[in-house]
Amino acid sequence: MTTDMLTVRGIRKTFGRVHALRDATLSLPRGQVTAIIGDNGAGKSTLVKCIVGVHTPDEGEVSLDGEPVQFTNPQQARDAGIETVFQDLALVEELTVAENLFLGREPTRGAGPFRLLNRRRMRSEALDMVSALAINVPRVNARVRRLSGGQRQAVSLARAAGFSSKLIVLDEPTAALGVQETARVEELILDLKQRGVTILLISHNFEQVLRLSDQVQVMRAGRTVALRRTDATDGQELVGLVTGAIIDPATAEAEVADAHEEETLA
Amino acid sequence: MTTTDAENTGALTTERRRLQLSEVSWPELASTIGLVVMAIIFVVLNPGYLSEGNVSAILQASAILIVLTIGQTFVIATGGIDLSVASTMTLGAVVLGEFYAAGWNLWAAALAGFVAATIVGIVNGLLISKGGITDFIVTLGTLSAASGLALIIADGKKNTIVEPVLIRMSVDGIWIFSWSVLIALVLAVVAHVVLFHTRFGLHVLAIGGSEESSRAVGIRTWMVKTGVYLISGSLAGVAALLLIARVGASEPAANTSFLLNSVAAVVLGGVSLFGGRATIVGPVVGALLLTALVNGLTRVGLSEFYQPLTVGIVVVLAAFITRYQK
Numbered sequence: 001m002t003t004d005m006l007t008v009r010g011i012r013k014t015f016g017r018v019h020a021l022r023d024a025t026l027s028l029p030r031g032q033v034t035a036i037i038g039d040n041g042a043g044k045s046t047l048v049k050c051i052v053g054v055h056t057p058d059e060g061e062v063s064l065d066g067e068p069v070q071f072t073n074p075q076q077a078r079d080a081g082i083e084t085v086f087q088d089l090a091l092v093e094e095l096t097v098a099e100n101l102f103l104g105r106e107p108t109r110g111a112g113p114f115r116l117l118n119r120r121r122m123r124s125e126a127l128d129m130v131s132a133l134a135i136n137v138p139r140v141n142a143r144v145r146r147l148s149g150g151q152r153q154a155v156s157l158a159r160a161a162g163f164s165s166k167l168i169v170l171d172e173p174t175a176a177l178g179v180q181e182t183a184r185v186e187e188l189i190l191d192l193k194q195r196g197v198t199i200l201l202i203s204h205n206f207e208q209v210l211r212l213s214d215q216v217q218v219m220r221a222g223r224t225v226a227l228r229r230t231d232a233t234d235g236q237e238l239v240g241l242v243t244g245a246i247i248d249p250a251t252a253e254a255e256v257a258d259a260h261e262e263e264t265l266a
Numbered sequence: 267m268t269t270t271d272a273e274n275t276g277a278l279t280t281e282r283r284r285l286q287l288s289e290v291s292w293p294e295l296a297s298t299i300g301l302v303v304m305a306i307i308f309v310v311l312n313p314g315y316l317s318e319g320n321v322s323a324i325l326q327a328s329a330i331l332i333v334l335t336i337g338q339t340f341v342i343a344t345g346g347i348d349l350s351v352a353s354t355m356t357l358g359a360v361v362l363g364e365f366y367a368a369g370w371n372l373w374a375a376a377l378a379g380f381v382a383a384t385i386v387g388i389v390n391g392l393l394i395s396k397g398g399i400t401d402f403i404v405t406l407g408t409l410s411a412a413s414g415l416a417l418i419i420a421d422g423k424k425n426t427i428v429e430p431v432l433i434r435m436s437v438d439g440i441w442i443f444s445w446s447v448l449i450a451l452v453l454a455v456v457a458h459v460v461l462f463h464t465r466f467g468l469h470v471l472a473i474g475g476s477e478e479s480s481r482a483v484g485i486r487t488w489m490v491k492t493g494v495y496l497i498s499g500s501l502a503g504v505a506a507l508l509l510i511a512r513v514g515a516s517e518p519a520a521n522t523s524f525l526l527n528s529v530a531a532v533v534l535g536g537v538s539l540f541g542g543r544a545t546i547v548g549p550v551v552g553a554l555l556l557t558a559l560v561n562g563l564t565r566v567g568l569s570e571f572y573q574p575l576t577v578g579i580v581v582v583l584a585a586f587i588t589r590y591q592k
Binding site: 084090091092108119 | 543
């Protein structure tokens with residue numbers, strides 16, 4: 001059990017009559033990249049939001065590093081060492097790179113209510129953080145508004161990696177990027193993995209999933225329906241699992257039950 | 267934009283200067299340039315315009331507006347607006363006047379006025395951040411409610427307040443700066459430090475830039491938003507004391523021009539009405555400019571009927587410059 005950084009067991013989440021998650025189960029081996037794939041509405045985002053504290057699951061449990069956890073907001077998840085990189089809503093354009101890197105946990109000096117920002121420390125530590133990114137280093141005093149999409153995502157990754165996090169969740173990290181920038185961000189992700197960070201990757205791009213991940217968790221209709229080692233699968237099988245053309249015997253029975261339930265509701 | 271590590275390290279030393287040069291943009295300088303140009307025009311038309319006495323009078327007349335403008339700047343920096351500042355000041359003044367008339371010591375009465383104004387600010391903040399009602403509607407409501415309360419409390423009458431210390435606030439001071447002005451300037455300096463050198467200030471700008479992103483990184487946005495309206499309310503409470511020092515009485519007047527001018531000064535100061543970018547210096551100079559403009563128009567003998575029109579034109583012009591910069 002302790003070899004897994006995060007385990008999710010039997011998570012259920014409904015929004016009104018919509019079953020967004022039914023019995024979702026997931027294990028993230030330490031230091032590996034796990035990808036979640038699935039069609040739109042399969043429950044990928046909801047599952048991730050339940051892990052990082054945006055949603056509270058109706059049932060089920062989440063354990064981080066062997067300890068059961070129950071986050072009610074993203075800040076708690078962050079404090080526990082889970083960093084999330086969102087597609088686009090992570091950075092404040094009007095602030096500088098350094099300010100964005102430290103937003104929400106700025107270093108201060110002084111005491112009591114008269115604490116002042118330690119801008120010098122923010123700048124020098126920000127410099128270390130962005131310098132650790134192999135290439136394409138943005139200036140730490142540049143406003144994020146002036147950065148390219150790839151540079152922005154690099155800043156987001158630097159922020160996630162920079163605070164001794166246990167787990168980094170990447171939600172479609174290259175969805176908004178061009179081919180070259182995607183390649184650079186993928187390098188950064190592999191670089192994080194080299195440093196031993198556990199990563200949960202949500203992606204629509206099967207080729208990217210095959211390039212980056214160690215294992216792939218397939219979701220369909222709110223269930224985690226199949227788990228494959230990346231080196232033991234291929235794009236065709238993954239497509240089949242996502243669309244339901246291939247059904248893993250382990251979950252077949254449950255899925256038939258779901259379908260039946262949907263019919264009775266309708 | 268893309269630099270090597272070495273360049274980036276080298277940049278750290280000269281960073282401060284480079285930061286300031288790149289940060290200062292046209293709209294942020296517009297109010298200062300406008301003030302200088304306007305001063306030149308008026309001094310040509312009326313040589314006494316820049317006399318020590320008149321400059322002192324302009325400063326003295328701008329103190330209240332500066333204080334209100336500082337509060338408005340914090341609110342607008344988050345992308346909000348406080349339409350209730352002037353009514354809140356009126357309410358604060360009336361509360362002060364009533365307690366004073368009831369025999370309270372001036373400072374105790376001033377504290378009561380300050381607390382009343384601060385409460386209005388907190389109510390604004392909570393209705394907007396927790397209640398999820400649009401800032402415009404909430405503060406439009408409290409604009410009316412605060413003036414209404416002022417009328418009820420004062421029963422429509424004014425209380426004359428004669429205290430030597432209040433007269434000295436307007437008359438005494440250091441060089442051309444009366445105590446009222448000095449209070450306003452000290453508040454401006456504190457506000458600058460708060461906005462640029464505290465976590466709160468950074469969070470104010472972050473929320474103005476993107477509330478969603480700010481929430482995603484764990485900033486408690488409702489507290490920060492409540493905070494800016496609280497600041498605006500309590501500064502209106504300070505302005506209430508300055509108003510009484512200037513007028514010599516508390517009266518339940520509307521003071522609408524203070525509201526319009528506080529927003530106008532912020533716009534003149536180059537602060538984005540969408541939030542995320544702000545300075546304190548800009549709006550303070552904007553407030554000075556508006557006051558100096560009215561003073562100049564009076565001195566060249568233009569009827570006071572022309573003043574609101576001129577102020578309006580200047581504000582729209584300033585907004586125009588801001589737009590072209592983008």
